[in-house]
Amino acid sequence: MNKVLINGLILSTIAVLSACNNKSEDENTLELIADNHADIAYAAYSDSKTAALALQESVNTFIAAPSEDNLLAAKAAYKAIRAPYQQSEIMRFDSIITVGKNLDSDGGPASVDEWEGQVNAWPLDENHINTIIAGSEVINVELLLSQNGADDNDANVTTGIHAVEFMLWGSDLNGTEAGSGERPASDFAVDGTCVDSECERRAQYLKSATDLLVDDLTIMTNEWSPSAKTTSGTLAFNFINSPLALDYMVGSMITMATDELASARMGSGLGLGDPEEEHDCFSDLSHLAIYHNFQGVKNAFYGTYQSTTHNITGANLSALVSSKNVATYEAVDTALTSIEAKMALILAAGERENNPIKFDQIIGQSSNGVERLIAENAVSELIALDTELELMAEVLALENIDTEFDGD
Amino acid sequence: MHNTANTTISLFAICLLASCGGGEKNTTKEPDEKETIVAPAIPIENEHLSGGEASIKKIQADAFSENSNNMVSVERKQTFNLGDDFFNNPWVEGSASTSSRDGLGGLFNNNACQDCHVRDGRGHAPVDENDTDFDSILFRTATANLGFEDKDQILQSLKANVPDRYFGGQLQQHGISGVSPEVNLQVSYQDKVVSFTDGSSVTLREPTWTIDSYNPERHFEADTVFSARVAPPMIGLGLLALISEADILTKEDINDNDADGISGKANYVWSVINQKASIGRFGWKAGQPSILEQSAGAFVNDMGLTNRLHLQETCTTEQSDCLTAPNGNGDIVNDYDFEVSDPILDAIAFYSSHLAVPERRNAYSEQVLIGKALFMEAGCQSCHTESYTTIIDLDQPELSQQSIFPYTDMLLHDMGEDLADFTPENEPASAEMLYEFLATATEWRTPPLWGLGLTKTVDPQATFLHDGRAKTIMEAVLWHGGEAENAKKKVLAFNQEEREALLAFLNDL
Numbered sequence: 001m002n003k004v005l006i007n008g009l010i011l012s013t014i015a016v017l018s019a020c021n022n023k024s025e026d027e028n029t030l031e032l033i034a035d036n037h038a039d040i041a042y043a044a045y046s047d048s049k050t051a052a053l054a055l056q057e058s059v060n061t062f063i064a065a066p067s068e069d070n071l072l073a074a075k076a077a078y079k080a081i082r083a084p085y086q087q088s089e090i091m092r093f094d095s096i097i098t099v100g101k102n103l104d105s106d107g108g109p110a111s112v113d114e115w116e117g118q119v120n121a122w123p124l125d126e127n128h129i130n131t132i133i134a135g136s137e138v139i140n141v142e143l144l145l146s147q148n149g150a151d152d153n154d155a156n157v158t159t160g161i162h163a164v165e166f167m168l169w170g171s172d173l174n175g176t177e178a179g180s181g182e183r184p185a186s187d188f189a190v191d192g193t194c195v196d197s198e199c200e201r202r203a204q205y206l207k208s209a210t211d212l213l214v215d216d217l218t219i220m221t222n223e224w225s226p227s228a229k230t231t232s233g234t235l236a237f238n239f240i241n242s243p244l245a246l247d248y249m250v251g252s253m254i255t256m257a258t259d260e261l262a263s264a265r266m267g268s269g270l271g272l273g274d275p276e277e278e279h280d281c282f283s284d285l286s287h288l289a290i291y292h293n294f295q296g297v298k299n300a301f302y303g304t305y306q307s308t309t310h311n312i313t314g315a316n317l318s319a320l321v322s323s324k325n326v327a328t329y330e331a332v333d334t335a336l337t338s339i340e341a342k343m344a345l346i347l348a349a350g351e352r353e354n355n356p357i358k359f360d361q362i363i364g365q366s367s368n369g370v371e372r373l374i375a376e377n378a379v380s381e382l383i384a385l386d387t388e389l390e391l392m393a394e395v396l397a398l399e400n401i402d403t404e405f406d407g408d
Numbered sequence: 409m410h411n412t413a414n415t416t417i418s419l420f421a422i423c424l425l426a427s428c429g430g431g432e433k434n435t436t437k438e439p440d441e442k443e444t445i446v447a448p449a450i451p452i453e454n455e456h457l458s459g460g461e462a463s464i465k466k467i468q469a470d471a472f473s474e475n476s477n478n479m480v481s482v483e484r485k486q487t488f489n490l491g492d493d494f495f496n497n498p499w500v501e502g503s504a505s506t507s508s509r510d511g512l513g514g515l516f517n518n519n520a521c522q523d524c525h526v527r528d529g530r531g532h533a534p535v536d537e538n539d540t541d542f543d544s545i546l547f548r549t550a551t552a553n554l555g556f557e558d559k560d561q562i563l564q565s566l567k568a569n570v571p572d573r574y575f576g577g578q579l580q581q582h583g584i585s586g587v588s589p590e591v592n593l594q595v596s597y598q599d600k601v602v603s604f605t606d607g608s609s610v611t612l613r614e615p616t617w618t619i620d621s622y623n624p625e626r627h628f629e630a631d632t633v634f635s636a637r638v639a640p641p642m643i644g645l646g647l648l649a650l651i652s653e654a655d656i657l658t659k660e661d662i663n664d665n666d667a668d669g670i671s672g673k674a675n676y677v678w679s680v681i682n683q684k685a686s687i688g689r690f691g692w693k694a695g696q697p698s699i700l701e702q703s704a705g706a707f708v709n710d711m712g713l714t715n716r717l718h719l720q721e722t723c724t725t726e727q728s729d730c731l732t733a734p735n736g737n738g739d740i741v742n743d744y745d746f747e748v749s750d751p752i753l754d755a756i757a758f759y760s761s762h763l764a765v766p767e768r769r770n771a772y773s774e775q776v777l778i779g780k781a782l783f784m785e786a787g788c789q790s791c792h793t794e795s796y797t798t799i800i801d802l803d804q805p806e807l808s809q810q811s812i813f814p815y816t817d818m819l820l821h822d823m824g825e826d827l828a829d830f831t832p833e834n835e836p837a838s839a840e841m842l843y844e845f846l847a848t849a850t851e852w853r854t855p856p857l858w859g860l861g862l863t864k865t866v867d868p869q870a871t872f873l874h875d876g877r878a879k880t881i882m883e884a885v886l887w888h889g890g891e892a893e894n895a896k897k898k899v900l901a902f903n904q905e906e907r908e909a910l911l912a913f914l915n916d917l
Contacts, residue, residue, distance in 0.1 A: 123509060126505055154519075155504070274508040
């Protein structure tokens with residue numbers, strides 16, 4: 001009998017010992033941790049939805065009166081989505097909990113990955129969007145949906161956050177030098193000064209992508225709402241009722257830390273020196289995106305989520321691990337604290353008023369660049385975190401469930 | 409994956425019944441003293457570690473996607489991750505803003521490695537004549553009527569073959585915008601019933617391929633022969649690269665001097681890197697000498713992505729739309745005259761070298777060991793060589809000097825007419841026809857069997873053999889012909905219990 005099955009047996013036995021009496025302390029703890037994690041998911045998605053609604057309003061204002069000021073306001077509204085949405089991404093991985101389990105019976109998404117591919121797909125080839133705008137088909141949500149992933153190509157992204165980002169900023173032609181995309185408000189001119197006769201179609205595109213984003217975030221918020229917890233066919237229901245809920249949480253932490261942050265979202269750009277490999281390449285907000293992805297990892301461990309509207313603390317993995325094996329808890333806690341320090345420095349460098357250093361500039365720094373060294377160390381520590389988290393899974397006798405269902 | 413979850417859940421249920429029912433004690437059941445014609449194979453130390461210390465303990469859909477378990481260097485894991493990123497994510501048409509990832513096509517089979525090697529595993533053939541999914545299978549061409557000079561060059565391993573003049577050596581069913589694809593593809597299947605001695609039977613499906621020129625003005629040459637190739641699994645390749653040449657050549661028996669019906673021939677192929685003939689190790693006909701060259705070849709042929717080893721797109725001189733398609737040379741900060749930058753090509757090769765082989769799950773159970781004994785008795789190991797110790801490679805400490813159990817001799821064997829490369833009329837090509845360097849139209853390299861039992865866990869759609877015709881492992885066994893005819897006949901004589909044991913063994917790999 002192999003180890004995974006043995007682990008399953010131990011978990012089952014623990015569950016059974018209590019099934020005939022009251023629930024064991026352990027089982028109660030597991031349920032509370034999963035429940036708290038579902039609360040965090042709801043908070044992060046509802047904050048994202050609220051921010052998207054604000055974006056929709058400012059986009060509508062901008063389209064009606066395309067001034068530079070209104071463009072700046074729309075960009076600020078876009079930026080406000082990044083913090084909650086990137087934290088929600090710890091819930092975005094498909095797994096045996098989330099696929100094939102009745103998921104669309106409530107009218108929600110049939111697959112988290114498909115939903116995600118419509119909301120935050122990346123990298124995005126803007127040529128595809130430009131071609132659609134230059135074309136003659138009526139631009140609406142339906143067209144965007146039909147063209148997303150067109151030609152069986154995942155980089156043909158027409159929808160979601162990065163499509164909106166491209167519409168607001170345009171291509172970043174500054175390479176690794178300072179400066180993001182510099183799309184002028186006049187790209188959306190309605191006063192007859194449009195330089196290329198595509199302004200109206202750009203506005204239609206921006207509006208359609210924004211409207212769809214609001215719809216999608218509404219759907220996902222509903223999937224995790226308090227009432228969803230008791231509604232069959234929702235993600236929240238599947239999650240909190242699964243005996244593998246904690247396994248999914250730890251698997252997601254590992255995937256986000258290693259496959260996403262240490263690899264695609266930070267490591268590839270740093271390794272190749274190509275600024276187009278950064279996550280938010282049009283707006284140069286990658287520092288914000290990756291920082292909050294990492295917060296999502298921490299949230300899952302410490303059971304916390306903070307925003308202007310939410311302040312969640314509750315039953316959490318860190319306390320459970322600590323109760324079972326202090327050394328393992330300390331190893332994970334120390335690693336997360338150390339990575340946090342580096343991610344915070346990257347965030348601060350990108351946000352500071354004077355002479356900010358954005359992630360594409362970090363990519364362009366020489367091998368002894370201050371921020372590059374910090375970022376490279378963060379990547380190394382994120383990779384090493386994998387080992388600590390695997391140990392934690394062993395301590396918790398978790399099954400190693402696959403959280404990479406799309407093959408990432 | 410679902411099976412595993414179910415197992416856990418049913419264990420749960422059993423425990424529940426047992427503990428609430430109060431007291432029925434689990435007693436260890438004595439194994440039935442059934443008559444078997446063989447004794448269980450004697451276990452070999454650590455044979456559950458198919459890939460030596462690089463093996464990983466994974467049994468789910470990501471079982472083929474992990475790096476060598478003994479990799480400790482963070483820097484090396486980072487290179488692996490970089491390769492993983494570019495193996496997974498799609499390449500786009502040039503010239504896109506995602507400048508490290510552009511240059512797809514003109515012509516291509518697929519836009520991401522992962523979309524053929526599904527979750528780093530095996531591809532599949534389409535289900536039936538209505539299924540247009542040719543995403544993880546491709547077709548090569550070679551012409552049968554060779555002049556003396558061409559044949560001489562092939563026999564000297566200076567070139568693989570003489571491809572169809574208009575279509576080139578590989579048929580691409582996709583083109584980027586403005587570039588016509590080369591072919592329309594379809595398959596239909598005919599049932600073929602094979603019976604065991606005890607009367608039970610298996611229905612195989614025999615494919616008939618339809619390969620039509622997309623451009624009605626263009627036709628295949630009269631002597632063009634096609635070769636179907638499903639994407640093979642990616643695990644353990646770095647270990648196969650470190651099997652010593654001596655170990656491979658010692659099993660070579662080109663003229664079957666020992667008269668056991670099995671020859672075994674090493675392919676010698678042109679190495680672009682070494683600029684000389686080298687032993688072929690990778691690909692269905694062992695047509696590539698190294699993982700780096702295999703990767704570089706796949707980039708240019710499967711995705712239309714030039715690289716430092718292949719500076720030219722595969723468009724033939726008459727395919728002007730392909731020739732003038734936009735390229736993705738260089739990226740936003742670096743100049744290079746090809747599409748896949750060196751760090752990416754090297755990271756892909758590193759990644760492909762380090763996809764770990766999963767540990768076996770039940771290597772020492774009685775049924776599995778009986779199955780292994782039957783595998784040996786049938787003579788399967790005559791080609792599916794069980795084990796090696798890899799050579800020392802200081803650049804690959806994780807793979808160096810490992811005791812491995814790949815079940816391949818890395819040699820070419822004649823597998824018979826049924827599995828041969830085929831003419832446009834779906835007739836088998838001549839066993840004499842040189843198809844890819846020294847490999848003839850009926851010869852295939854013995855594929856490694858490690859990971860076999862997790863194939864469908866990684867991708868339920870996966871199918872077996874070079875053209876994906878076998879839906880199950882037993883079907884694959886039963887398609888064996890040519891040099892493997894005798895081994896197959898022995899399997900056909902196995903009774904139900906023996907067949908189950910054999911499959912228990914194969915599924916445990």
